[in-house]
Amino acid sequence: MKKIAVLTSGGDSQGMNSAIRAVVRTGLRHGFEMYGIKRGFKGLMADDFIELGSREVSDILYRGGTFLQSARSEAFKTEEGQLKGVANLKKREIDYVVVIGGDGSYRGAQALTRHGIQTYGLPGTIDNDIPLTDYTIGFDTTLNVVTDAIGNLRDTMSSHERVSVIEAMGRNCGDIALQAGISSGVDAILIPEVNNDIDKIADEIKAGFDRGKSHSIVVVAEGAGNAEDVANAIKERTGLDTRPTVLGHIQRGGTPSAFDRVFTSRMGHRVIELIEEGTYNVALGMQENRITYHTFDEIFSAENSIDDRLYKVFEDLV
Numbered sequence: 338m339k340k341i342a343v344l345t346s347g348g349d350s351q352g353m354n355s356a357i358r359a360v361v362r363t364g365l366r367h368g369f370e371m372y373g374i375k376r377g378f379k380g381l382m383a384d385d386f387i388e389l390g391s392r393e394v395s396d397i398l399y400r401g402g403t404f405l406q407s408a409r410s411e412a413f414k415t416e417e418g419q420l421k422g423v424a425n426l427k428k429r430e431i432d433y434v435v436v437i438g439g440d441g442s443y444r445g446a447q448a449l450t451r452h453g454i455q456t457y458g459l460p461g462t463i464d465n466d467i468p469l470t471d472y473t474i475g476f477d478t479t480l481n482v483v484t485d486a487i488g489n490l491r492d493t494m495s496s497h498e499r500v501s502v503i504e505a506m507g508r509n510c511g512d513i514a515l516q517a518g519i520s521s522g523v524d525a526i527l528i529p530e531v532n533n534d535i536d537k538i539a540d541e542i543k544a545g546f547d548r549g550k551s552h553s554i555v556v557v558a559e560g561a562g563n564a565e566d567v568a569n570a571i572k573e574r575t576g577l578d579t580r581p582t583v584l585g586h587i588q589r590g591g592t593p594s595a596f597d598r599v600f601t602s603r604m605g606h607r608v609i610e611l612i613e614e615g616t617y618n619v620a621l622g623m624q625e626n627r628i629t630y631h632t633f634d635e636i637f638s639a640e641n642s643i644d645d646r647l648y649k650v651f652e653d654l655v
């Protein structure tokens with residue numbers, strides 16, 4: 338009987354559990370023997386495998402995080418580490434590995450392919466920073482968490498006539514800040530993909546208060562600065578009471594949204610179809626509401642960028 342193993346790697350994201358469940362349940366239905374590897378590539382090297390039946394993935398669809406746990410492993414970046422992992426897979430006669438993680442994890446997946454293991458990537462990262470997919474796993478849930486947090490802050494900022502500067506995750510990709518900015522109707526966003534003009538932002542905030550606004554909200558993606566520096570810069574320029582808030586790890590938590598559950602279920606299901614078709618060394622994603630796949634090399638050579646049309650939507654609605 339052919340065997341498939343699943344692992345989660347890098348930062349966790351809401352919907353990883355749902356992806357694991359979909360791969361496992363579909364795999365079992367197609368007659369594969371299914372395994373989970375604990376703590377990503379670290380567990381692969383340590384031979385930390387568990388066999389997964391249908392019951393083992395019960396009750397995880399709606400839970401954030403990953404029940405297989407995740408980790409980062411510098412040792413797996415070395416040839417020696419990879420050979421250790423491959424030996425553990427070969428010993429168990431596992432032919433296929435599904436890696437759920439970000440672009441770093443995709444590099445690990447590709448390394449396995451170089452050693453004769455057929456691998457599949459699912460985009461498990463909240464930042465939406467993987468090319469050739471419109472969404473990554475957990476992005477939609479995070480967007481909802483950030484939107485709720487901004488709503489809560491708006492209430493108190495309005496009572497005290499303050500400016501709130503909220504730092505959202507996104508080191509290289511400003512999508513969380515951009516889309517939360519649109520969904521929350523904030524006054525300004527700072528994202529790494531564009532030149533952010535703090536003088537202009539401060540002038541517009543001041544003008545808004547002069548016109549009678551009771552509060553102002555600015556969202557900054559972590560890759561474009563930190564909340565404290567931006568708050569200080571606005572305070573210096575406007576004299577307004579300005580408060581920084583770093584949302585931090587709450588953004589990774591929470592029950593996955595319906596979108597993330599359906600999206601991951603579709604991708605997990607598709608992985609098994611690809612295995613049956615003999616396609617491997619690919620990463621899956623969703624483009625224009627269709628589940629698509631590309632080779633790891635295509636993903637690595639493509640550029641990730643925000644949707645310019647969305648940025649224009651934000652600018653025109655401020």
Ligand code: ATP
Binds near residue numbers: 349412413443
């Ligand atoms: P996130 O987007 O949450 O940061 P990520 O998957 O990009 O997720 P990384 O820390 O970059 O997170 O990578 C996760 C793990 O993937 C690393 O700890 C390492 O084990 C493995 N990995 C990363 N790069 C390579 C590489 N070049 N070769 C082999 N393995 C790698």
